[in-house]
Structure formats: structure tokens, C-alpha cells
Amino acid sequence: MFDVMVILPLAATGAGAILIMLVAAFETFRREGISILGMGLFAFAFFIQLTVDNSGDIYPFAEVFNGMLVANTFTKVAGLIILACGFFSALAAQTYFTQNKGFVLEFYCMLLFAAFGMLLLTMVAELITLFIALEIMSLAVYTLVGYDRHSVVRAEAVLKYLMLGAFAGAFYVMGAVLVYAGTGSTSFAAIGAVVADSGYLSNPALVGGSFLILFAFLFKAAAFPFHAWVIDVYDGAPLPVTAFMATAVKTSIFAVLANFLLINPEVHQGWVTFLFYLSILTMFAGNLIAIGQQNLKRMLAASGIVHTGYLLIALVALGSERFSGGAILFYLAAYGVATLGLFVALSYLSGQDERRVSFDDFRGLAKVRPYSAACIAIFLLSMAGIPPTAGFMGKFYIIAGAFQAGHAVLAVLGIVSSILSLWYYLRLIIVMYFREPEQRFEVAELTLAPLGTIVLAVCVFAISFYPVVL
Amino acid sequence: MLDNLLSLMIFLPIVLGAGILLLPVGREAARALGLAASVLVVLFGLKIFLTFNGSSGLEFVERSPLIESLGISYHLGVDGISLLVLMAAALLFPMVYLLFRTREKGYYGNLLIVQGAMIGAVCAADLVLFYMFWEVMLLPVFFMIGLYGGPNRLKATVKITIYTIAGSLLMLAAIIYLGMAHHQATGQWSFAMDALSGLSLAGPAATLAFVGFMVAFAIKIPLFPFHTWLPDAYTEAPTATTFVLSAIMAKIGVYGVIRFVVPVFDESFARYALILACSGVVGMMYCGIAALVQKDFKRMLAFSSASHMGIIALGIFCMNVQALTGTLYQIVAHATSTGVIFLLLGLIEERSATRTIDDFGGLASRAPILAVFFAVAMLASVGLPGTSGFIGEFLIILGAIKFNAVIGILAATTLVIGVCYMLWLFQRVFFEKPAEKTATFHDLTAIEVLTILPVIVLIIVMGIYPQPFLDKINPAADRQIAALAQVVAVADSGDGAELNNQGKN
Numbered sequence: 001m002f003d004v005m006v007i008l009p010l011a012a013t014g015a016g017a018i019l020i021m022l023v024a025a026f027e028t029f030r031r032e033g034i035s036i037l038g039m040g041l042f043a044f045a046f047f048i049q050l051t052v053d054n055s056g057d058i059y060p061f062a063e064v065f066n067g068m069l070v071a072n073t074f075t076k077v078a079g080l081i082i083l084a085c086g087f088f089s090a091l092a093a094q095t096y097f098t099q100n101k102g103f104v105l106e107f108y109c110m111l112l113f114a115a116f117g118m119l120l121l122t123m124v125a126e127l128i129t130l131f132i133a134l135e136i137m138s139l140a141v142y143t144l145v146g147y148d149r150h151s152v153v154r155a156e157a158v159l160k161y162l163m164l165g166a167f168a169g170a171f172y173v174m175g176a177v178l179v180y181a182g183t184g185s186t187s188f189a190a191i192g193a194v195v196a197d198s199g200y201l202s203n204p205a206l207v208g209g210s211f212l213i214l215f216a217f218l219f220k221a222a223a224f225p226f227h228a229w230v231i232d233v234y235d236g237a238p239l240p241v242t243a244f245m246a247t248a249v250k251t252s253i254f255a256v257l258a259n260f261l262l263i264n265p266e267v268h269q270g271w272v273t274f275l276f277y278l279s280i281l282t283m284f285a286g287n288l289i290a291i292g293q294q295n296l297k298r299m300l301a302a303s304g305i306v307h308t309g310y311l312l313i314a315l316v317a318l319g320s321e322r323f324s325g326g327a328i329l330f331y332l333a334a335y336g337v338a339t340l341g342l343f344v345a346l347s348y349l350s351g352q353d354e355r356r357v358s359f360d361d362f363r364g365l366a367k368v369r370p371y372s373a374a375c376i377a378i379f380l381l382s383m384a385g386i387p388p389t390a391g392f393m394g395k396f397y398i399i400a401g402a403f404q405a406g407h408a409v410l411a412v413l414g415i416v417s418s419i420l421s422l423w424y425y426l427r428l429i430i431v432m433y434f435r436e437p438e439q440r441f442e443v444a445e446l447t448l449a450p451l452g453t454i455v456l457a458v459c460v461f462a463i464s465f466y467p468v469v470l
Numbered sequence: 471m472l473d474n475l476l477s478l479m480i481f482l483p484i485v486l487g488a489g490i491l492l493l494p495v496g497r498e499a500a501r502a503l504g505l506a507a508s509v510l511v512v513l514f515g516l517k518i519f520l521t522f523n524g525s526s527g528l529e530f531v532e533r534s535p536l537i538e539s540l541g542i543s544y545h546l547g548v549d550g551i552s553l554l555v556l557m558a559a560a561l562l563f564p565m566v567y568l569l570f571r572t573r574e575k576g577y578y579g580n581l582l583i584v585q586g587a588m589i590g591a592v593c594a595a596d597l598v599l600f601y602m603f604w605e606v607m608l609l610p611v612f613f614m615i616g617l618y619g620g621p622n623r624l625k626a627t628v629k630i631t632i633y634t635i636a637g638s639l640l641m642l643a644a645i646i647y648l649g650m651a652h653h654q655a656t657g658q659w660s661f662a663m664d665a666l667s668g669l670s671l672a673g674p675a676a677t678l679a680f681v682g683f684m685v686a687f688a689i690k691i692p693l694f695p696f697h698t699w700l701p702d703a704y705t706e707a708p709t710a711t712t713f714v715l716s717a718i719m720a721k722i723g724v725y726g727v728i729r730f731v732v733p734v735f736d737e738s739f740a741r742y743a744l745i746l747a748c749s750g751v752v753g754m755m756y757c758g759i760a761a762l763v764q765k766d767f768k769r770m771l772a773f774s775s776a777s778h779m780g781i782i783a784l785g786i787f788c789m790n791v792q793a794l795t796g797t798l799y800q801i802v803a804h805a806t807s808t809g810v811i812f813l814l815l816g817l818i819e820e821r822s823a824t825r826t827i828d829d830f831g832g833l834a835s836r837a838p839i840l841a842v843f844f845a846v847a848m849l850a851s852v853g854l855p856g857t858s859g860f861i862g863e864f865l866i867i868l869g870a871i872k873f874n875a876v877i878g879i880l881a882a883t884t885l886v887i888g889v890c891y892m893l894w895l896f897q898r899v900f901f902e903k904p905a906e907k908t909a910t911f912h913d914l915t916a917i918e919v920l921t922i923l924p925v926i927v928l929i930i931v932m933g934i935y936p937q938p939f940l941d942k943i944n945p946a947a948d949r950q951i952a953a954l955a956q957v958v959a960v961a962d963s964g965d966g967a968e969l970n971n972q973g974k975n
Contacts, residue, residue, distance in 0.1 A: 374492070386609070386635075387602035393537075396598075399643065400540065400659075403650040408675060415643045419636045426631060434616040434624060465536060 003064045006071040009049035009079060010119050016041035017112035024105035031103055035094035038108030042087035042115070049079045067187050069123040070259065077329045078122040078255035081336055085248040086115040088340045088452055092347040093240035095449035099352045100238070102148035110147070111244065114140035118252035125263070127176040127186040127213075130256065134172065134220075137252065138165055141245060145237040157236025164219065164229050172216035178209025192264040200270040210267055214274075221253045223312060224282040227305045231289065234301035239350065242297060243343030246304050247336040254311050258328050261318055268318060275316045279410065283309030283417040290424050296357050299424055300342060303383065306421055307335050313414055314398045317405035327397035333463060334382065334390035341379040341456035345372055348449040349441055356439065359428060364437025372441075372450065373432045375457040382460045384425040385418050390464040476530050476546045479514045479560065480590040480603075483507050487582030487610075490575055500575035504582050505567035511585065515560030524550050524942045527664075527949075528595060536599070540649065541659035545596040550946025552592050554798055554939070555725045558805035559588045559718050566710045568921040569813055577618055577710065580610035584714055591722055597645045597661040597730065601638070604726075607719065608634050611711055618708040626699075626706035633699045637689035644682030647675065648734065667733035680738040683731050684746070690723030691779050693746075694753030701760075704772030709816025712768070716775045717809035721801045724779070727786050728794070732950060736957040740789065744874065747787035751880050754780030758887035762894075767825040768815060770895060775808050777888060778851060781881055785866040788877075789954055793869025794947045799939060800862025803932060806925050807850035807859055814844050817918065822908050827895065832904030837913040841900045843922055848896060850929045852889045858932035 020038060064071050090111060097103040117137030124130040142165065146158025180186055182205030183194040194206075201207060219226040234242045261268040286305030293299040314328045349365070349372060350356045366373035382391035395418065402411040486507050490500045522529055528547030536542045548556060563585050567578065583606070590603035608631065615627040645661065651669055652660045660666065671679070689696045704712050732739050754777050761773035782804060785797030817840070818833070819825055834841040850857035853864070863885065871878030914922070932939060 371492075381609075385639075387605050392602075392605075396540075396642075396646065399646050400649065403646055404653070408647070411646065412643055415639045419632075419639050422632060422635055426628070430616065430624065430628065433613065434627070 005052055006064050006069070006123075008052055009045050009083070010116065010123075012045045012048050013041070013083075013112055013116040013119060016045065017109050017116060020109040020112060021106065024109065031097060031105075032094075034105050034108055035090065035097075038111060039087055039090045039094065041108075041112060042083055042090055045115075046080065046083040046087060049076065049083055052076075064123070067189060068126050068129050069120075070125040071123060074259070074325055074329065075122045075255065078251055078332075079119050081251045081329065081333050082115055082118045082122070082248045085244060085251065085336055085340060086111060088344055088456065089240045089244035089248070091448050091452045092243055092340075092344045093238075095344075095447035096238065096240050096347040098447055099348075099350075100354065102151065102154075102238070104147055107144070107147070110140045110143050114144065114244070115248065116140075118248055121252040122255040122259070124256060125188045125259070127179065127188075131169075131172060131176060134216075135169065137249070138169065138220075141241075141249065144241045144244070145233065148238070153236040154238070157233045160229050160236075161233045168216040168219035168226075171212045171219075175209040175212025175214075175216065178205045178212065180209075182206035182209060188260055188263040192266070195264060195266040200266045207270065210270070211274075214271065217253055217257055218278070221250055221257075221308050221311075222305050223278060223308050224285045224305070227282065227285060227308075230305060231298050231301045234304070235295065235297045239297070239343055239347050239354065242301075243340055243347075246300065246339050246343070247332075250304070250308065250311075251332045251336065254315070254328055254332060257315060258318060258325055261315065262325065272316055275312055276407065276410065279309050279312030279316060280413050281309075282306070282312055283413065284420075287417055287420040290421070293424070294358050294360075296342075296346065296359065296362075296428070299359075299428075300339065303421065303424065304339070306417060307331075307383075309417065310395065310398055310414060313402050313407075313410050316407060316410060317398075317401035327394075327401050330390075330397055330463075330466075331394035334394035334460075337456055337459045337463065338379040338382040338389075338391055341453055341460070342376060344449050344456060345376050345379070345453045348447055351442070356441075359431050361439065362428065362432050363435040363439070365432040365441065367437045368439070368441050372453065375453045376432065377429050378457045378460050380425040380429055384422055388464055389460050391460075393464045474532055475514050475518060476548065476589075476593045477532055479511050480546075480586050480593065482586070483511060483582040483589075484586035487579045487586065490579035490582065495575055497573065497575045497578070500578040501567055501571060501573075504578040505564060507582060508563040508567060508585065511560050511589070512564060515557055518548060519553065519557055519942075522548065522553055522942060524553075524945050531595075536596075539659070540598075540661075541652075542598045542661055543596050544599060545662055546590075546593040546599075547595045548593060550943050551728055551798060551950070552725065553942055554802045555718075555721055556589065556592045558721060558802050559585065559592055562713075562717060562805065562809050562925070565809070565813060565921050565925065566713060569817060569918060570710060573618070573708075573710075577614065577708070580614045581710055581714070584610040584614075584719075588714075588718055588722060592725060595663045597648065597663065597666065599661075600726075600730070601642055601645055604641075604722075605635070605638055607722075608638075611707075611715065611719070614711045615703060615707045619711070620706040622702070623706045626702040630699045630703040633689055633696075637686040637696075640682040641686035644679035647679045647682075651676075663730070663733070669734065670737075671735065672737070676735065677738055680731065680735040680742075683735065684727070684742075687723045687726045687731065688749075690726070691720055691783055692723075692753075692776060693783055694749050694756055694780065697753060697757065697776050700776050701769055701772050704775070705766060705769045709812060709819070712772075713809055713812045713816075716772075716812055717805040720775070720779050721782075721805055724782055724786065724797065724801060727783070728797070728950070732786070732954060736954055740954065740957055743787045743789055747784055747870070747874065747877050750780045750784035750787060751877055751884070752780075753777070754784070754881060754884045755887070758884055758891070762887065762891045765827055767827050767830075767895075767899070768812075768819070770827070770891065771808075771811060771815060774851070774888065774891065775804075775812075777884070778804055778808070781863060781866055781885070784870060784877070784881055785862075788866070788869040788873035789951065790869045790872055791944075791947050791951045792865050792872065794951060795940065795943055796862045796865025796867075796869060798943045798947060799932075799936065800859070800866060802939070803850065803858035803862045803929070806929050806932075807847045807857075810843065810847040810922060810925050810929075811851060813922070814840060814847070817914070821911050824907055827898050829907045830899040830905055831902045831908070832900070833908060833911060834900040835904060836908060836911045839914050839919055843914070843926055844900070845896065846926050846929060848892050850933065852892050853885060856930070856933045858929045858936075860933055861936045 120133035148154045182203045183191045222230040290302030382389035385391045385395040399411045531547040533545045536544045587603045587607035594600035612631045649661050757773045757777035761770050764770035782800050785793040850859040853859040867882050
């Protein structure tokens with residue numbers, strides 16, 4: 001019974017997606033109705049995920065369906081983050097499509113399918129299931145990016161994403177095959193047992209395969225040197241989809257990576273040096289890209305790379321202390337709240353056809369829409385890691401974890417990177433507050449996004465002292 | 471309710487300030503609320519001052535866990551070291567609301583938040599809590615300079631923000647390092663001051679952490695060579711912000727060194743005290759000389775304030791009771807005198823719409839009361855006997871000569887430069903021929919006189935009868951120096967000897 005209970009949220013999300021697909025066939029359902037239904041389904045799945053008792057400590061792993069899936073507090077919280085991201089992306093979409101063209105009723109269906117793939121991804125404990133989950137998620141997200149085929153930008157974005165994503169998928173499959181060849185199993189736990197037995201480096205197929213798998217994930221998480229696609233794809237995708245990609249996709253990828261590495265400490269040992277340098281390069285590459293951007297979507301995409309770098313620090317420090325897994329989730333939640341908040345705010349401030357997305361377009365926002373500006377400032381401060389926001393505590397946990405694992409260099413470089421990132425976060429605040437307004441920032445009709453922005457701004461403070469126990 | 475006096479002093483202004491910023495409140499209402507809150511804080515502050523007995527360590531302690539897994543707690547308390555800084559942060563604020571009555575509501579809201587955060591930083595006995603208040607107190611300053619500052623405010627606000635946040639992020643790394651060191655030593659995370667001061671830290675990592683702390687505080691004080699943000703920020707900031715920065719926030723930097731750096735990094739501190747003392751003296755001289763040649767009234771006072779911060783900082787680095795007591799005393803003395811000077815300058819600026827020193831002249835005949843007030847505050851800031859400034863600076867110089875004769879003599883000589891530029895300024899602005907631009911200048915109104923008079927009286931009382939104040943400070947200063955002396959003695963016999971001996975030759 002436990003097995004079925006655990007996948008209830010998963011089932012609810014999948015069934016919701018199919019429900020929307022069916023409902024969309026009826027003429028009577030219009031945009032408003034379907035968006036409320038989409039949000040409602042996300043909320044419903046969220047509450048199921050919240051109430052389902054799949055407790056079990058992070059060790060030992062509670063195996064579900066004969067070791068195909070795992071369920072523990074870690075996967076539960078990751079799932080909650082993903083569903084919350086889905087909810088707020090749906091909310092942003094509701095507002096976004098009042099002012100932008102290109103809405104299809106299946107939008108919410110794809111959103112739910114993507115969330116389904118992500119939920120599955122957080123729980124996988126086996127390489128083939130992992131691939132299926134990864135592809136469910138990716139296919140849905142490709143569709144979301146490019147469903148508006150009349151738009152050149154969208155087409156460009158989806159082409160880039162699809163081509164590179166397909167490569168990453170191929171890498172993954174190749175890696176999985178090699179790992180299977182090296183260890184004789186596709187289950188994480190069995191791989192871990194083999195590695196513990198014979199050592200990591202003595203097994204070339206395993207080493208090669210696991211690195212190919214790592215590359216695939218680094219691509220999805222937009223880590224250096226696989227980060228180049230992010231800027232154009234995030235920029236080309238519709239705002240709510242960008243929000244969803246920036247938050248939920250990252251959450252699911254880091255959840256599965258953390259799961260994989262927690263079960264396989266030897267593999268982690270083998271990867272540590274590599275991840276160490278990668279996290280540094282990711283942070284600084286992201287910062288350098290972000291500093292030069294004029295467009296907010298591109299800036300947020302680049303800052304997403306920087307945050308991937310911080311999360312990689314947490315991965316490096318993983319396992320050395322009990323709260324390191326919790327640190328990843330807390331950081332993802334804090335980052336997710338701030339990023340979603342910014343995108344939700346952009347979804348009603350950017351106006352018709354996303355015409356206000358550059359820094360200069362937001363001049364004097366504080367004088368025209370003070371509450372929106374205040375919320376955006378809160379999100380930016382959280383991303384910059386200023387107390388008492390959630391972003392500060394997130395950085396705190398990550399840096400504490402890095403010190404704890406003996407990587408003082410990473411901790412200090414993480415700090416240096418956050419000093420650099422002040423440049424572009426403060427820049428928007430300065431533009432909003434200290435310049436004279438030029439635009440009126442009209443909001444077309446009654447929309448939910450302003451409310452969502454305020455809720456998320458409250459969340460920035462509300463979760464900051466939430467104790468991390470995992 | 472009065473059991474949580476410190477929390478009340480912190481969160482009453484912060485909550486009220488946030489409320490004023492968020493809710494549609496008129497500017498008159500905002501000012502009235504701000505005034506009411508600041509007067510309440512003054513009353514709470516006086517109660518703390520009068521009931522403080524000074525014998526033991528922390529008093530008015532509040533402690534509850536915040537994040538248990540990391541040992542972070544909400545831990546507040548006051549001792550002899552923080553008491554006078556707390557007083558400076560609590561007592562001076564009503565003046566701003568009384569003197570500047572036509573500002574926007576954001577001005578008053580931000581002022582409230584900055585006051586609450588500064589009081590929080592002074593009372594925090596947990597490093598993470600301290601760090602939070604420390605960062606929060608910068609944000610209102612950022613917004614006030616950017617929104618209500620002078621023509622070059624953007625540059626100034628970016629400079630001060632990046633400078634201070636960069637410094638404090640390095641301190642954050644150092645704080646987390648300390649928590650980790652405590653974890654390694656005892657198996658438990660903790661950021662409480664009493665727990666951390668018991669650590670014996672050694673090695674390059676400890677030195678780096680020491681540098682992290684020192685840089686953050688040196689930027690805030692500001693200590694040479696981290697002072698370059700100061701002239702721009704002080705000059706471009708609106709009066710209330712300059713007042714906050716110079717009178718109180720700079721002192722919190724000094725306080726941070728005494729409270730956190732000295733007890734935790736006692737060994738590193740003793741080792742590098744001479745270098746730091748030199749930096750203090752160089753800063754004094756540099757800013758003093760720079761002040762001599764300024765044409766802008768406010769910029770000159772900014773350099774003057776920085777120069778005096780040099781001597782206050784010097785008092786810590788001398789590592790003896792006299793100098794430390796002098797520093798703690800001078801923190802309040804300088805807060806009152808500089809605070810009054812900048813507020814009076816704000817009033818002068820409002821009335822004459824100029825800050826160029828050459829535009830003034832003969833103000834004394836047009837505004838005699840203002841001239842008298844300015845003279846008292848100015849003389850206190852240059853350390854004339856009979857004013858509060860004398861006691862503090864005398865003690866610091868005394869301690870400095872004990873520590874190192876050269877540094878003591880240099881510091882004493884530099885004080886003369888301070889007298890030069892201040893008196894010269896006073897002559898050019900208040901005496902000489904009346905200038906045309908100040909033809910319509912009128913004297914202080916009754917409210918303004920009554921607002922400033924108590925502080926002027928305090929300046930004189932502190933100069934004539936310092937004993938009650940010194941009684942509150944002395945036990946804490948004694949304790950701190952006694953703890954430090956042990957470390958210095960150990961270091962003297964060990965490998966740190968040559969560094970300390972260099973100072974004595």
C-alpha cells in the first residue's frame with residue numbers, strides 16, 4: 001500500500017494533465033477557465049504531496065516498487081518545491097496571456113506533464129526510469145518553449161534547446177549503457193554496492209559512463225561549460241515557461257543528482273575534484289555573462305547559472321554533514337521563490353508582447369507602482385543574499401556546508417561571487433527607485449499575478465527561518 | 471512587556487518604519503509616528519542606563535533559539551561596552567524628527583528602520599544575529615541616499631553599498647568559519663559570543679578570518695585606507711543620513727572591533743595591533759589635512775569626522791584600559807558633537823541653499839544662538855577641556871603614549887590640525903564680513919533651540935562630570951583588557967614577541 005500512496009501526487013499530476021487535454025477539446029472552455037483549472041490541479045497535487053506520509057529518514061532509502069523509486073523527506077520536499085513552482089508558473093501564465101498572443105489550451109496540460117516528469121525524476125533510483133522521467137520532462141518543456149510556431153524567437157529558442165537537449169539525452173543513454181556494462185546493474189543501490197566493492201577508478205566503463213551521465217545533468221542544470229544555451233532559450237521562451245524552466249527543472253535535476261550521489265559516496269569521491277572546479281567556473285562564468293546583460297530575462301538566465309554554481313558547491317560538500325542535502329533543497333526553495341517572484345511580477349509588468357524587459361524599461365517603477373517595486377526589490381535582495389531573506393539563509397547553509405567539508409576555498413569564492421552579483425541585482429533596484437518614471441505600467445484587466453507577487457514576497461521572509469532538518 | 475526591553479527598542483522602530491513605508495500614511499503622520507517611537511526608545515534607553523549596574527557581564531539578556539541545528543539563537547544583551555553605544559543610538563534620534571519636518575514619508579520610515587537595526591546590532595550577542603542587523607542597517611541608508619540625496623547621489627550610493635556589502639560578506643565567511651571552528655572543537659555549532667570567545671584559534675585560516683572581520687569593520691568606521699567612500703556618501707547624503715552615518719553607524723564599526731574581534735581573535739589582534747594603530751594615526755592625519763583644504767562645508771566636516779574616527783579606533787588598538795575607556799567614552803562624545811554639528815549644518819543649508827564656505831560670513835551676528843551651539847559642539851569635537859571631547863581624547867592619547875610613544879605623540883599633534891581647520895571654518899562662516907547670500911538668514915526657532923539644547927547640556931555635563939559614565943564603562947573595559955593581557959603575555963614569551971617589541975622601541 002505504501003508504494004501506491006507514495007506515487008499518489010505523481011498520479012494526480014498525470015491525471016490532471018490528461019484531464020486538461022480532454023477538457024480542452026470542448027469549445028465551451030476558454031482561457032480563463034482552463035487556467036484556473038490548471039492552477040487548481042497544481043494546488044491539489046501540492047496538498048496531496050504535503051499530506052502523503054512518505055516519511056523515512058534520508059538513510060536508509062525507503063525503496064518503492066522493488067527499488068525502482070525511492071521516497072523520503074528529501075524527495076517529498078523536492079516534489080513540493082516543483083509543484084509550488086508549477087502553481088506559480090500557471091499563475092504567471094494566467095496573467096501573461098491576457099496581454100500576449102499565442103495561447104493554446106494545451107499549455108497547462110504540458111505544464112502538468114512536465115511537472116509529472118520532474119516529480120518522477122526526484123524519486124528515481126534506477127537508470128532506465130531516470131531516462132524515462134527525464135524525457136517526459138524534456139519533451140513537455142520543449143513543447144512549452146516552442147508551441148507558438150509563428151514567432152521566430154520561440155522557434156530559434158526551441159531549436160537550440162531541442163538540438164542540445166537531444167545531445168544531452170544521447171550522452172545520458174550512452175553513459176547509462178556504459179555504467180550497466182561496468183557494474184551489471186541499473187539500480188543506484190546496486191551500482192553503489194559494486195563501486196564500494198571494487199573501487200571507482202579501477203572500472204573504466206563505470207568512470208566513462210558516469211561522467212557521460214554527469215555531463216547530461218550539467219547540461220540540464222546549465223553548469224559550465226554546458227551553460228551557453230541557457231541565455232538564448234530563456235530569453236526566447238514565454239515568460240511563464242522561463243520561470244518554470246529556471247526553477248522547477250533545476251530543482252528536479254539537483255534532486256536526482258543529490259539522490260544519486262548520496263547512494264553512491266564513492267562516485268561522489270570520484271567526482272569531487274571535477275565538481276569543485278566546475279562550481280567555481282560556473283559561478284564566475286555566470287557572473288561575467290550577467291554583468292553585461294541589458295535584458296532582464298537574459299540577466300535572470302545568467303544569474304541562474306550563478307545559482308547553479310552555488311548548488312554545485314552544495315553537491316561538492318554533500319554527505320559530509322547531515323544537513324547538506326537539506327541545504328540543497330533550502331537553497332532551491334529560496335532561489336525558486338525569488339526567481340518565480342520576479343517572473344510573476346514581470347508577467348504583468350512587461351506589458352503587451354513582452355515589450356518591457358530591459359533594465360531601462362523599469363525606470364521609476366517605484367513611483368508608479370510602489371508595491372510591485374518593493375516586491376521586486378525583496379526578490380533581488382534575496383537572490384543577492386541579504387538577510388533576513390531566505391536567500392541569505394540558503395547561502396549560509398551552503399557556505400557552512402563547504403567549510404564543514406573542508407572546502408574553505410569554495411566558501412570564500414562563493415562569497416566573492418555574491419559580491420560580484422550585487423552589480424546586476426542592485427542595478428535594477430537603482431533603476432527602479434532612483435530614476436524618474438517614463439512608463440505607466442498599466443495592467444490590462446483583473447489578474448492574479450500582482451497577488452501572487454505579494455504572496456511570494458511574504459514567502460521570502462516566511463521560509464527564511466524554517467529549520468532545515470533532513 | 472518591559473521584560474523584553476531590548477526587543478522592544480529594536481522592533482518598535484523597525485515594525486513602525488516598515489508600516490509607514492508599506493501603508494498609505496501621510497508625511498505629517500509619518501513624522502509624528504517616528505517622533506513618538508523615537509521618544510519611546512529614548513525612555514527605554516534611559517531606563518536601561520539607570521538600572522544597569524555594570525558589575526557583571528551581559529544584562530537585560532534575552533535568549534531563544536532561532537535555528538537550532540546550527541546553534542543560531544536570538545540572543546540579546548547589554549554590557550558596559552555596548553551600553554554607551556546603545557545610548558548614542560537611542561538618544562539622538564528625536565532631534566531629527568523635530569528639526570526636519572517637511573520630508574517625505576519614506577525619509578522617516580527609513581530612519582526608523584535604521585535606528586531599530588542599529589540598536590539590534592549593538593545588542594546582539596550572537597554573531598549571525600549581529601550580521602543580520604548589520605546588513606539590514608545598510609539598506610535604509612542605501613535608499614535614503616539614493617532617493618533624497620544630492621546631485622551626485624547615484625555614484626555615492628553605489629559606492630557605499632558595494633563597499634560595505636563587500637566588506638560584510640567577507641565577514642560572513644569569517645563568521646561561518648568561527649561557527650565551524652566551534653563545531654570542530656566541541657561537536658556543536660554555535661555562534662554565541664560567549665562560546666566563541668573561548669575558542670583558541672591559530673593558523674592561517676584564523677588570520678584570514680581575523681582579516682575578514684577587520685576589513686568589514688574598517689570599512690564601516692572607516693579606517694584608512696578604506697575611507698574613500700566616506701566623503702562622497704557624507705556629502706551627498708541627506709542630513710539625517712549623514713547624521714546617522716557619522717554619529718552612530720561609524721561607532722558601531724568601532725564597537726564591533728571591541729566586542730567581536732578583540733575577544734575572539736585576541737592573539738591575531740595583539741599581533742597586528744601596531745599596524746592597525748598606525749593605520750588609525752595615518753587616517754587621522756590624512757583626513758585632517760584633507761579637511762583643511764575643502765571648499766564645501768559638508769565635505770570638510772565629513773573629513774573631520776573621519777579624522778576623529780581615526781583616533782577613536784586608535785584607542786582600541788592600544789590595548790590598555792585608559793585607551794579603551796577613552797574610546798568608549800569618546801564614542802558618545804563624538805556622537806553627540808558630530809551629530810549636532812551635522813544637524814546644524816543641515817539647518818544652515820536649508821536656510822541659505824549653499825554649502826560653499828566662501829559664500830558664508832558673519833552668521834554670528836545674524837544667528838547668535840546657532841553660532842553658540844555650533845561653537846560648543848565644535849569645541850567638543852576638537853577636545854577643549856570642559857567639554858565631553860576632552861575626556862575621551864585625553865584618555866586615548868594617554869593610553870597611546872603608554873602603548874607607543876611615537877604613535878601617541880603623532881596622534882596628539884594631529885589633534886592640533888583638527889583645531890586649525892575647525893577654528894578657521896568657524897571664523898570664515900560665523901565671523902568676518904556678513905555675506906550677501908546669507909542676508910535673509912534667521913536664527914534658530916524656539917523648537918529648534920529646545921531640541922538641541924539638551925544635547926549641548928549633555929556635552930558640557932560629560933565634560934565636567936564624567937564619573938557616572940566612566941563608572942558604567944570601567945568594569946567591562948577592565949575585564950576585556952585583563953583577558954587580552956593574558957594573551958599578550960603569552961604571545962610576548964612566545965613567537966609573537968618580536969612584533970610586540972618592535973612597538974616598544
